[in-house]
C-alpha cells in the first residue's frame with residue numbers, strides 16, 4: 001500500500017478534490033504505473049456530471065506512464081517500460097476476442113475484479129472506484145496487464161497518452177470501423193479531440209476530400225490545420241445541402257464525433273447512395289431513439305455504431321506512434337494546454353467552454 005495524490009470525485013457537478021489516497025500492490029496479473037500524463041476526455045466530463053460513476057471515484061482513462069512494479073505472472077511489460085493504458089482490455093478467449101474484436105470482449109467485467117478481492121484504491125480503508133479500470137487522474141495507477149501496451153522510449157509521454165482514448169477512437173473509427181478508402185470524400189461532425197483524430201485518420205487513409213463541421217469558427221480552423229479540405233459551420237440552416245454541394249452529391253463516409261441525435265441524422269442524409277455513416281460519439285441517455293427518414297435506405301445508405309475505434313490497441317497504438325514519428329500523425333498540435341493535477345478543474349471548465357482540442361495533465 002502506498003500513499004499517492006489523486007483527484008477524487010466526491011459529488012456530481014462539484015470540482016474534483018485533490019486528496020491523498022492509498023494504492024495497493026500488484027496482484028499476479030496487475031501492473032503498478034507511475035502516471036506521466038493523462039488527457040482529459042469528454043467522457044470524464046460526462047462522469048463528473050454524475051452520469052456513470054458513484055462517488056468516491058478517480059476518473060481519467062487516457063494515460064501514458066512508466067512501469068513501477070509488476071505482479072509475479074505479468075509477462076508483457078517489465079519495470080521501467082514506457083506504456084500506454086487503454087480501457088479496451090480483453091480476455092483473449094471469448095467469441096468476440098477470437099473473432100478479431102477484442103474491444104467488444106464479453107468477459108471484460110470479469111477481468112475488472114482482483115484475485116486478492118480488495119480494492120486497488122482506497123482511503124483509510126474505504127474503497128475508491130477506478131474509472132474504466134484505469135483511474136489516471138492520480139500519481140500512480142494499478143491496472144490489469146491486458147490494459148497496457150509497451151511503446152518506444154523516445155516517444156514523449158504526454159503525446160503518447162492521447163493514444164489511450166482520442167487517437168485510438170478517432171483514427172480507429174476511420175481506419176478500422178469505416179475503413180475509409182483512398183480517394184474518397186469524408187464529412188466529420190464535431191471537431192474536438194476525437195473529431196480531429198477522425199480527420200487525421202481520413203487523411204492517413206488517403207481521402208481526397210475531408211469536410212469538417214462544427215459550431216465554433218476556431219474549431220473549423222483547427223479542422224483545416226489537421227487535414228480538412230473544406231469546412232461548414234454547423235449553425236447554418238442548410239448544413240446537409242452545403243456538404244452535398246461540396247461533395248458533388250454526397251460524401252462516401254460521414255462521422256458523428258459528438259454523440260447527438262440530430263448529427264446522426266445529418267450523417268446519414270449527407271451521404272451519396274451506398275455511403276456509410278459511422279456514429280462514434282456516444283449518444284446519452286442510451287435509451288434515446290434516433291429517427292431516420294426511410295427513403296435514404298432505398299439508395300442503400302448504411303449507418304453503423306463504433307466503440308472506441310474498433311481498436312486492437314496493442315497493435316494499433318504502436319502503429320499510430322510510428323505514423324507520429326514519420327510526421328503523418330500530428331500529436332504535437334493536439335495538446336492545447338498542459339497542467340498539473342492540482343489544476344484539473346480548469347481543464348473541465350475549458351472543455352465546457354469549447355475552448356480546447358485537448359488538455360493534458362502532466363505529472
Ligand SMILES: [Zn+2]
Pocket residue numbers: 041042043044061062165166
Ligand atoms: Zn475518452
Ligand SMILES: [Zn+2]
Pocket residue numbers: 090091092093094095096097102104105106107108
Ligand atoms: Zn474476450
